[in-house]
Amino acid sequence: MQNNNFNIIDCDRHVIEPLQMWDDYLPKDEKIKKISLSFDNPEAQKQRVLNGYPDISIPPTYLIGEKPILSNWDIDQQVASALVNAQSIKERKSATNPVDQVASMDETSVAQALIFPTFANYIVNHQHVDSHTSLAYAKAYNNWLQDYCSYSTERLFPVALISRHDSSTLVEQVKEVALLGWKAVVLRPEPIMGKNLGHPDNEAFWATCAELDIVVTFHGGTHLQGQTVGMERFNTRFSLHACSHPMEAQMAFIDLLESGVFERNPNLKTAFLEAGCSWVAHWLWRLDNICYNEFPSLTKNNIKMLPSEYFKRHCWVGLEIGEPIADTLNIIGHQKLIFGSDYPHPDHLHFDLASIQDEMPILSTEQIRDILENNPKALFGL
Template identity: 50%
Template sequence: MKIFDCDRHVMEPLYIWEKYLDSKIYQQYPVHFKHNSKSDVDLPPTYYIGTTPILKHWNDEIQLETALRPQNSDARKLAMSGLGQLQSMDQDGVEKALIFPTFTGYIVNHDKLPSEVSLAYAQAYNRWILDYCLVDKSRLIPAAIVSRQDPSLLAQQVQLIAQQGFKLITIRPEPIQGHHLGEAVYLDFWKACHQFNIQVAFHGGTHLHGDTIGTNRFSSRFSLHACSHALEAQVAFLSLLEGNVFELYPSIKFMFLEAGAAWVPYWLWRLDNICYPEFPALVKDKLPNKPSYYFKNNCYVSFESGEPCLDEVVNWIGSDKLLFGSDFPHPDHQDFDPQELTHAQSLSPELIERALQDNPIAYFGDSFA
């Protein structure tokens, strides 16, 4: 059985920034490692951009646990090159994969960076990832990244991304620089995605220097990680509803990754049955259809290995909207076993196979055929 992995990551080598980034930006805001010399344990280095840590709430306690837990260093090394990525895919039985950044999203969306620095890093990454995937463009399908620090620049970023040959953009679900995705400042961005036939993948992450749900309440890895994916995915969908994006640009396909899928039935039921009918006159112009209609027509969602309630997800949005993403090589999704995908799910093997093969082709067409 072929597996199309819709969430696979690179590990960005440090050298790429000096090579692909504007030299003036690199001199002012270099990405580099800092080593902690205070601990008796050999801690992993901390990523910095200039004088600022790239990750928020990445404290000594987390670093110590990272150093002591079982490592996936071999997988992370493989993810640093296109050839290594292909080797890892062969080991996992993966035919094709969507390729996403790891650290670049934390740099580009960092709330302490000037917009021109954020933009330069986004464009440098996009140049590099195209080279990364050259080793086999039929198997490695890259997602471009955009800088949202200055929303007025988004439309021209999309135009450049389309000219470079990308078909997919990855963005974080939370507000950036105080603007959520449904605000009017993003309308030109959505219009450009529609115009250039660019699809959108939401991919959250823990420890962003930004306005992620939970960061104003918690500092522990456990609580931050609990909030940063599934909760942000729900609110991102709500933001698109609020901004009338689905009605204005129904051709854009949205993908929700690494948040699981079991939240979908609960959220759609609540929006349809509690929120939508409460004050019909307040929503009828913006949302002539129930929220579930837009999810079913515009959105795809990735499921987790062993996740419950997938049968109910299918009841709400259909079996054609399920995707699978391994999150390779990140440590919160270690020990990926392709056999578990067909033996430990709340769906039939036929529907799982559809999610692994047919649905990505439907999402991307020729790119995944």
């Protein structure tokens, strides 16, 4: 694909947070645990070799106090990561600062990008962090992100990270986002601290987002210290990564549907990212044709039209280059599709935006233009 004069908007681009930013932006509060890195050492590497592992150094791991930010990240997973680490060092380093971030956008003709966290999403949502500390982490990250994106305010659009540990703080967090002029917030789709997205304590949050026209994006991830689908039966990167993104997206939609969040907030806008869009067709067909009419007395108050109608009213979804989308197009139309590169995360670097027309011939040039440009403009008000 030549550029075709597309004004490409990347709806899922990430920073890599430098460790120093936590020291620079967190308040001086003894109650707030320090963020640090645990580094490999020659003795540990030697012991791994004696145990049959490759003679390779493993990347450092993040800690909150003494607790790792990642779950199910044992030596097997760390060594596997180390073996492919060199393949994405350049890209990950470029995302630590806005100058190189913008330069990387230029290389792939990306005009504008919504900017999301990487490690901060694990830190803020960590189940062993208290609510005061989680909120402090979120504010520190957002303040740093504001400075990061100020380098190019016409191209870098910050997405605020919200702490869900204490529901009573949610409305104030959203109001602060709106005062900054930001367009969106990001939540993990899982239950956090035992509360689903649609928990009654979160009701004012959804109403405020709808009122202030703040888009709520859902971005999952593997290895959270929390309650992600798949953790109850798997412990490897392969299986956990296969489950975490698409399955959590499906359950997040169910959560907001059945709890009545969509019914009570007709102007609420949401977006599901890095989960693909192929699941949408199967999920909505099942909900419309099997679940919706099964026990009407249980759904009549909160689900007053077909689930697919709520999806079309409230939801946008990011596509993956090359995935099968014919059925999703038939159900929700291409106007609800957006594109996110997931840059600089290694699992998506092999996808080439320039090949989208070859990989997805079902889409016309004008439909691709809508997905890359017009749909995100309409969603985020860019």
